[in-house]
Amino acid sequence: METPALFLCLALPLAGAALVLLLGRWPNLREAASLATGGWLFLEVLALLPAVEAGDRPRAVLVSVIPEIPLAFEVEPLGMLFALVASSLWIVTTIYSIGYMRGHGETNQTRFYACFAIAIASAIGVAFASNLLTLFVFYEVLTLSTYPLVTHSGTDEARRAGRVYLGVLLGTSIAFQLFAILWVWVLAGETGFRSGGILAGRADPLATTILLALFVFGIGKAAVMPFHRWLPAAMVAPTPVSALLHAVAVVKAGVFAVLKVVVYVFGPGHLAAIGGTSGWLIAVAAVTILAGSLVAMRRDNLKARLAYSTVSQLSYIVMGALVASVWGIVGAGLHIVMHAFAKITLFFCAGAVLVAHHRTEVSELDGIGRAMPITMAAFLVASLSIVGLPLLGGMWSKWYLALGTIESGRYELLAVLMLSSLLSVAYLLPIPVRAFARPSPGGGSGEGIREAPWPCVLAIVLTATGCLVLFWFAERWLRLLSQLTG
Amino acid sequence: MIASHLPALQVVVPLVAAPVCVLLRWSRVAWMVAMAASLFAVGGAWCLLAGVLSAGPTSYFLGSWAAPWGIEYRVDETNAWVMLVVSVISAVSLLFARRSVEREVETDRIHLFYTAWLLCLAGLLGMAVTADAFNVFVFLEISSLSTYVLVSLGTRREALVAALRYLVLGTVGATFFLIGVGLLYQVTGTLNMGDLATRIAQLGPHRTVTAAFGFLAVGIAVKSAVYPLHTWLPNAYAFAPSAVSAFLAGTATKVSLYLLLRFLFTVFGHEFVAGGPVPVLLALTGVAAVVAASVAAVRQDDAKRLLGFSSVAQIGYLVLGVSLLTTEGVAASLIHLFGHALMKTALFVCLGAIVYRIGSARIDDMAGIAKRMPWTCAALVVGGLSLIGVPLTAGFVGKWYLVAAALEAGWWPVAAAMLLASLIAVAYVWKLVESAYFRAPSARVAAARGAPFSMVAAAWGLSGANIWFGIDTSLPIGVANRAAAALLGG
Numbered sequence: 012m013e014t015p016a017l018f019l020c021l022a023l024p025l026a027g028a029a030l031v032l033l034l035g036r037w038p039n040l041r042e043a044a045s046l047a048t049g050g051w052l053f054l055e056v057l058a059l060l061p062a063v064e065a066g067d068r069p070r071a072v073l074v075s076v077i078p079e080i081p082l083a084f085e086v087e088p089l090g091m092l093f094a095l096v097a098s099s100l101w102i103v104t105t106i107y108s109i110g111y112m113r114g115h116g117e118t119n120q121t122r123f124y125a126c127f128a129i130a131i132a133s134a135i136g137v138a139f140a141s142n143l144l145t146l147f148v149f150y151e152v153l154t155l156s157t158y159p160l161v162t163h164s165g166t167d168e169a170r171r172a173g174r175v176y177l178g179v180l181l182g183t184s185i186a187f188q189l190f191a192i193l194w195v196w197v198l199a200g201e202t203g204f205r206s207g208g209i210l211a212g213r214a215d216p217l218a219t220t221i222l223l224a225l226f227v228f229g230i231g232k233a234a235v236m237p238f239h240r241w242l243p244a245a246m247v248a249p250t251p252v253s254a255l256l257h258a259v260a261v262v263k264a265g266v267f268a269v270l271k272v273v274v275y276v277f278g279p280g281h282l283a284a285i286g287g288t289s290g291w292l293i294a295v296a297a298v299t300i301l302a303g304s305l306v307a308m309r310r311d312n313l314k315a316r317l318a319y320s321t322v323s324q325l326s327y328i329v330m331g332a333l334v335a336s337v338w339g340i341v342g343a344g345l346h347i348v349m350h351a352f353a354k355i356t357l358f359f360c361a362g363a364v365l366v367a368h369h370r371t372e373v374s375e376l377d378g379i380g381r382a383m384p385i386t387m388a389a390f391l392v393a394s395l396s397i398v399g400l401p402l403l404g405g406m407w408s409k410w411y412l413a414l415g416t417i418e419s420g421r422y423e424l425l426a427v428l429m430l431s432s433l434l435s436v437a438y439l440l441p442i443p444v445r446a447f448a449r450p451s452p453g454g455g456s457g458e459g460i461r462e463a464p465w466p467c468v469l470a471i472v473l474t475a476t477g478c479l480v481l482f483w484f485a486e487r488w489l490r491l492l493s494q495l496t497g
Numbered sequence: 498m499i500a501s502h503l504p505a506l507q508v509v510v511p512l513v514a515a516p517v518c519v520l521l522r523w524s525r526v527a528w529m530v531a532m533a534a535s536l537f538a539v540g541g542a543w544c545l546l547a548g549v550l551s552a553g554p555t556s557y558f559l560g561s562w563a564a565p566w567g568i569e570y571r572v573d574e575t576n577a578w579v580m581l582v583v584s585v586i587s588a589v590s591l592l593f594a595r596r597s598v599e600r601e602v603e604t605d606r607i608h609l610f611y612t613a614w615l616l617c618l619a620g621l622l623g624m625a626v627t628a629d630a631f632n633v634f635v636f637l638e639i640s641s642l643s644t645y646v647l648v649s650l651g652t653r654r655e656a657l658v659a660a661l662r663y664l665v666l667g668t669v670g671a672t673f674f675l676i677g678v679g680l681l682y683q684v685t686g687t688l689n690m691g692d693l694a695t696r697i698a699q700l701g702p703h704r705t706v707t708a709a710f711g712f713l714a715v716g717i718a719v720k721s722a723v724y725p726l727h728t729w730l731p732n733a734y735a736f737a738p739s740a741v742s743a744f745l746a747g748t749a750t751k752v753s754l755y756l757l758l759r760f761l762f763t764v765f766g767h768e769f770v771a772g773g774p775v776p777v778l779l780a781l782t783g784v785a786a787v788v789a790a791s792v793a794a795v796r797q798d799d800a801k802r803l804l805g806f807s808s809v810a811q812i813g814y815l816v817l818g819v820s821l822l823t824t825e826g827v828a829a830s831l832i833h834l835f836g837h838a839l840m841k842t843a844l845f846v847c848l849g850a851i852v853y854r855i856g857s858a859r860i861d862d863m864a865g866i867a868k869r870m871p872w873t874c875a876a877l878v879v880g881g882l883s884l885i886g887v888p889l890t891a892g893f894v895g896k897w898y899l900v901a902a903a904l905e906a907g908w909w910p911v912a913a914a915m916l917l918a919s920l921i922a923v924a925y926v927w928k929l930v931e932s933a934y935f936r937a938p939s940a941r942v943a944a945a946r947g948a949p950f951s952m953v954a955a956a957w958g959l960s961g962a963n964i965w966f967g968i969d970t971s972l973p974i975g976v977a978n979r980a981a982a983a984l985l986g987g
Contacts, residue, residue: 148888
């Protein structure tokens with residue numbers, strides 16, 4: 012179905028960016044423009060949902076760069092889900108940013124909001140891409156547009172981090188991902204995403220394995236070890252950036268791309284047919300899950316701890332994709348949504364603590380729950396969702412990921428999942444426990460309630476509620492994702 | 498009437514315009530004459546290309562002397578394309594040159610500068626259009642000698658050394674070329690390329706022909722700065738006047754590479770070349786160039802030298818495409834030849850504009866310049882992205898086809914080397930961008946203003962073309978595919 016509205020989804024955030032630049036001198040109008048485009052974008056994306064649920068695939072062709080490979084878009088369930096997550100959380104993050112950026116007295120706010128909008132446009136482009144080249148183009152734009160956000164503070168540390176960020180993301184994408192895309196093109200004669208994949212019968216097991224590795228490592232945004240260093244480095248960015256981009260848009264664009272490549276380029280059937288040759292890649296993902304958790308336990312800086320937790324959680328999705336069983340893929344898709352809501356909440360909380368009390372280290376958080384009860388309660392909820400406890404959305408994705416490992420008979424991976432859940436209990440739960448159970452340093456409990464500015468609190472409440480609500484409304488996403496596996 | 502003489506006019510107009518500049522002696526008018534001649538060449542090349550695309554190759558016989566005896570100018574897809582690139586680059590560089598040359602060349606020599614420029618242009622266009630091996634040598638010398646002059650006009654004393662070095666190596670190259678032509682003439686008794694091709698094919702394996710091939714190949718390799726015969730290039734580009742660097746970067750090596758294609762495929766033929774060690778040798782030098790020259794580029798402190806080494810690396814890419822000896826590979830090289838001309842000239846023009854304002858091309862001296870010259874620096878970034886090969890720029894399209902052609906031929910290490918070099922390109926482009934955008938401005942920079950409009954226009958004309966041809970790729974891809982098919986098919 013030809014749907015020019017897809018262009019609108021891309022153009023809206025870009026127009027938003029332009030508007031932000033124009034309105035730079037009037038902060039209130041500027042933020043209103045951001046919010047308005049965010050809301051409109053979300054409605055546009057939402058309007059596509061019924062058609063996709065009905066099995067339709069809205070598509071549109073932008074321009075033909077390489078004769079056989081146009082820049083083209085096609086909405087399928089995975090992309091639908093990712094676009095919904097990114098666009099809905101953009102609104103919430105904008106609300107949060109208003110409180111955070113002003114409360115924290117950040118400079119260059121116009122550039123910040125403009126780059127943010129461009130990043131969202133490229134995330135939407137990644138979500139709707141209908142072939143590997145289009146995906147690659149928007150993947151690179153996403154990297155470049157987030158660079159000014161990472162180096163926002165302009166300090167030497169930020170610049171160093173920015174160099175790691177660009178180096179790893181651009182480097183892996185050019186050296187491995189582009190190579191893999193070209194190889195696919197030469198093997199299959201096309202780079203389009205088709206259900207069932209395009210490589211079956213065209214790539215022998217060895218080529219398939221090498222290609223898979225090139226994609227998994229070439230999509231550096233998925234942060235599979237050893238190419239994960241950019242993510243902790245990116246934490247020098249202002250918290251809203253870490254929250255939306257480095258817990259949702261950028262990293263999820265990475266795992267989304269891995270998932271999409273597995274489902275639509277390799278095809279689960281083809282991967283299953285070549286058997287265990289991809290086993291070592293799964294092992295790399297498993298190691299990343301465990302090592303990420305272990306490193307997270309040892310980090311005292313709150314944002315660094317959350318970043319390593321993200322590294323670990325992203326590899327859940329990579330693992331689910333590589334196992335390539337029906338439930339594994341569904342679980343991986345679901346985890347994109349569930350982890351997004353939980354992790355963005357955690358980052359929001361970390362930023363709120365920074366704005367309200369200027370604390371960045373876990374060890375400084377003793378007793379802070381009494382001053383920030385809403386924030387730390389939301390932190391608890393989101394932590395439990397990451398751990399995967401019932402009544403929270405995170406439970407479902409873990410459930411299906413676990414089913415996926417059982418389905419393919421890989422019980423050692425099931426053990427990895429369970430062990431990692433335990434580890435996440437160990438690195439996340441001590442934080443709310445400290446905050447509520449321990450006395451404040453200096454013993455003065457009389458400082459009363461001092462939360463972050465209200466837009467921050469509002470955003471935190473919204474996303475934490477999201478974690479709870481998603482537990483009850485997971486079925487719809489489940490049905491959408493089961494289209495993937497027939 | 499005029500249309501039928503276009504192939505000759507491509508050479509004649511700049512050749513006649515050159516002495517006119519000497520006689521006029523007035524710098525502003527000399528510039529206008531040079532610009533008019535370049536624009537004429539652009540129009541002529543465009544008409545020739547359109548004619549070739551619709552009606553096939555055409556021959557023109559100088560003085561109406563028929564082919565094997567008289568000199569033939571033969572226009573096909575390949576050289577019409579190369580002429581278009583050369584003349585466009587000349588015109589855009591001239592737009593930039595007017596203000597830049599006023600600053601960098603002594604006033605009473607400016608008309609001579611444009612004379613040399615026009616001679617160089619005539620030589621380059623002549624090398625492209627002629628189908629006579631000895632005539633190629635004549636034009637090669639015309640363009641080379643005028644290039645030595647242009648380089649030596651640089652403001653710094655090192656320019657003289659750089660020009661001398663270029664002169665020595667260039668003369669060695671030209672002599673090798675002449676020896677090759679002489680040997681061929683001795684064996685076949687003809688100088689016309691089409692005629693040579695038939696007779697070489699009839700001769701079969703022949704030691705003199707092989708020797709001639711060796712001399713010709715080395716001679717052309719020196720002129721096109723094929724690694725490791727590139728040593729003249731970085732300094733020549735670094736110390737030449739800014740406008741000359743821009744002009745040469747987009748034209749001189751490109752035409753020499755065209756000669757390589759012409760002699761490999763038209764004169765000696767695919768079978769002759771494929772039988773020998775040539776593909777492997779070319780591939781080795783290509784890989785060495787893309788990797789070693791890129792690494793060398795990262796280590797430069799002078800932005801113009803950096804771009805010079807980057808040019809050597811990019812020539813490596815072109816050589817790699819040719820070394821595959823496939824239609825895809827040659828087409829990819831022709832696409833990248835066009836893309837590289839656009840991006841490298843854009844970069845040299847931007848640097849030239851910066852040099853115009855701050856008087857230095859050292860990367861450290863440019864710290865923080867983006868605040869003062871936002872338009873120029875933005876164009877610099879676009880050119881840099883194209884050089885890296887970021888999607889939606891002309892550079893991406895060329896690299897895409899080069900890597901794809903290498904993969905199709907099964908040359909994995911070559912494909913890997915090309916991507917590796919792209920990574921290194923990220924590093925050296927980043928050096929420029931970081932200095933311009935993310936460092937505190939020096940005192941020298943703080944006093945700078947935006948570049949003159951003509952320079953910004955030239956820079957954005959080229960950078961815009963980089964984006965345009967990164968999105969609408971039908972022209973370069975269409976022409977390159979037809980040209981490659983014609984070269985390898987016939």
